[in-house]
């Protein structure tokens with residue numbers, strides 16, 4: 403029952419809807435008492451043998467009228483209560499999705515995609531059932547059982563009612579015991595479902611890798627094992643359910659037996675008429691559903707409660723990156739490309755004892771280009787991530803136009819930056835929409851211009867539907883180089899103060915790279931650009947090049963200055979030049 407309190411905020415908000423729904427539900431239960439009473443009256447009249455056709459017709463008419471009323475009442479409560487549960491589903495889903503959007507990347511490192519999907523689907527459905535089926539079952543069974551009991555006492559006999567309903571408390575006891583076990587079992591079952599979801603998601607996403615490594619059989623076996631484990635956990639739920647259902651049947655049977663023995667005795671002693679006994683037996687029929695409903699209700703409520711706890715736990719997680727220190731006065735006009743970066747030390751939150759950056763200091767003026775080079779794992783992407791505010795807990799300060807980036811509202815900061823990451827993501831939609839994603843409602847001309855600047859236009863024209871070709875999961879596959887250039891087109895369309903390319907040209911050939919860099923230089927004149935790369939030709943024209951090693955700047959200068967220093971850069975330059983020549 404706790405779940406009704408947990409969902410108090412929702413029922414309060416939707417109280418009008420639920421009041422109307424519950425009223426019609428109560429009317430339904432009360433009208434349900436009429437047919438058994440009429441049956442009893444008919445039986446009495448038949449026994450006495452003096453029922454007229456007219457009386458008979460009136461009674462049948464009353465039953466038809468009751469049936470029609472029941473139809474109308476059921477329609478109204480269904481509309482209200484099912485509508486309420488759909489509303490809860492909508493609100494919870496919207497809340498969860500907004501939360502997902504707000505969370506930073508550490509949240510996505512803690513929770514896997516399949517797990518989050520399980521929360522957004524299975525758990526929310528279980529909670530939604532509480533507001534629909536749960537409310538219905540609780541109210542209906544309560545009103546129906548109480549009103550039936552009153553009808554049994556008023557229209558038939560209080561002694562028969564007390565004796566016949568003796569088995570009921572045992573059922574309540576069974577349901578209470580069941581509830582205890584179910585909460586725990588459902589919690590484990592939902593967690594197992596999350597794990598299974600994760601496994602499915604990972605296997606489907608990684609299907610190409612699985613197949614190329616010939617791991618299909620092994621993965622299928624691992625999946626089967628996980629499914630078996632999930633089913634075993636679910637069996638605990640079935641076990642408790644299976645123990646309860648036969649108990650209900652047994653106790654109902656007992657009620658009928660008691661009624662026939664004791665009710666028969668009362669009829670033969672002329673305390674009751676045959677008609678009253680017929681009504682009573684029909685009333686027991688009305689009690690069957692509420693009796694079973696207890697177990698069913700506990701099932702819905704415990705399941706909903708376990709799922710709601712899981713959803714709440716997720717919603718309670720706070721993003722580490724917030725606008726807590728933001729100055730709302732700072733808007734896009736306050737930001738330019740003057741960047742200063744002073745990081746004394748930074749470590750990733752999951753490995754706080756290992757500093758990844760130390761003593762990284764540099765400044766860039768609007769319009770300048772920065773090159774970040776260095777070995778794999780040197781810290782290039784980490785520098786970019788700090789600028790994008792993916793992590794905040796560093797010692798030092800990063801400023802844009804003199805404002806600490808933590809004081810710039812996050813949406814203003816991110817709008818001022820175009821970022822081309824190492825791994826590209828394509829949405830399942832057209833090429834046009836994939837490019838225009840960075841600036842929705844862009845004119846077609848602007849999209850084409852961005853594609854031309856990133857040397858993608860001719861490739862697109864050769865695709866079956868041109869700019870309308872579908873890409874992503876449901877569409878054609880693009881080559882690695884095409885994906886990278888699409889990502890660059892996206893970033894260029896945004897025309898922001900700062901453009902960051904993180905190893906964004908690694909999959910294109912040297913000639914294409916130079917063509918793109920050339921158009922970038924024209925496009926980005928007067929704006930700041932950062933290029934992290936392994937290919938030194940990408941940064942040779944940069945105003946400042948930083949060579950990173952183990953999170954520290956080991957060399958800095960222009961291309962010519964670095965060549966003159968005869969260090970890692972000069973060495974790498976020679977090697978890459980040689981490789982190029984050998985390649986040719």
Ligand SMILES: Nc1ncnc2c1ncn2[C@@H]1O[C@H](COP(=O)(O)OP(=O)(O)OP(=O)(O)O)[C@@H](O)[C@H]1O
Nearest residue numbers: 750752753758776777778779780781782783784785
């Ligand atoms: N999320 C993370 N949590 C913990 N450590 C991380 C995380 N991301 C990166 N690292 C570590 O930080 C160091 C710097 O990584 P980073 O990705 O910045 O290097 P990089 O120079 O961009 O490398 P690459 O050229 O391969 O892209 C590496 O040792 C890496 O293992």
